[in-house]
Amino acid sequence: MRVWGYRILNVLGHILHLGIVGFIVVGWIPRTLRPWHLGLIALTLAAWIVFGACPLTEAQWAVRRRLGLGKDSSGPYIPFLIRKLTRRPVDTARIDKAVTFFSAGLALLSLGLNAADLWARLGR
Numbered sequence: 579m580r581v582w583g584y585r586i587l588n589v590l591g592h593i594l595h596l597g598i599v600g601f602i603v604v605g606w607i608p609r610t611l612r613p614w615h616l617g618l619i620a621l622t623l624a625a626w627i628v629f630g631a632c633p634l635t636e637a638q639w640a641v642r643r644r645l646g647l648g649k650d651s652s653g654p655y656i657p658f659l660i661r662k663l664t665r666r667p668v669d670t671a672r673i674d675k676a677v678t679f680f681s682a683g684l685a686l687l688s689l690g691l692n693a694a695d696l697w698a699r700l701g702r
Contacts, residue, residue: 584644591638595655598622598634602681606688612695616688623685626678 602622605615625632635655642651650658656677657670 579644581645584641587641588638588645588647591634591641594634595638595659599656602684606684606691609695612688612692616685616692619681619685619688623681 598618601611601615602619605611605618622632629636632655638655639651642648650662653670654674654677657668657673660673661668
């Protein structure tokens with residue numbers, strides 16, 4: 579693949595990452611999207627547990643390495659994003675713990691809301 583192809587893949591990786599993160603943060607709000615939210619957050623948490631990292635992040639890091647951007651292409655995506663946006667060093671371990679805690683809380687919230695919605699549909 580040519581360099582421009584990798585550049586496009588890198589941009590698409592960022593767009594996909596931001597879309598997934600955004601949906602995980604607010605996707606539980608609309609009742610109609612709650613089952614999708616629960617599925618996505620479960621899939622994300624399962625990927626972290628099974629693979630130890632997000633497969634999308636690993637694919638994006640491979641693309642960035644092909645572009646010669648390897649020095650910034652390791653570790654979790656959220657600390658990378660914060661570092662790029664603030665242009666300051668960040669405590670990756672602390673941010674990763676916060677993301678894990680926040681994601682687990684959103685997963686529990688989504689599970690509870692989906693259970694309540696199911697309970698209501700069953701007329702209980």
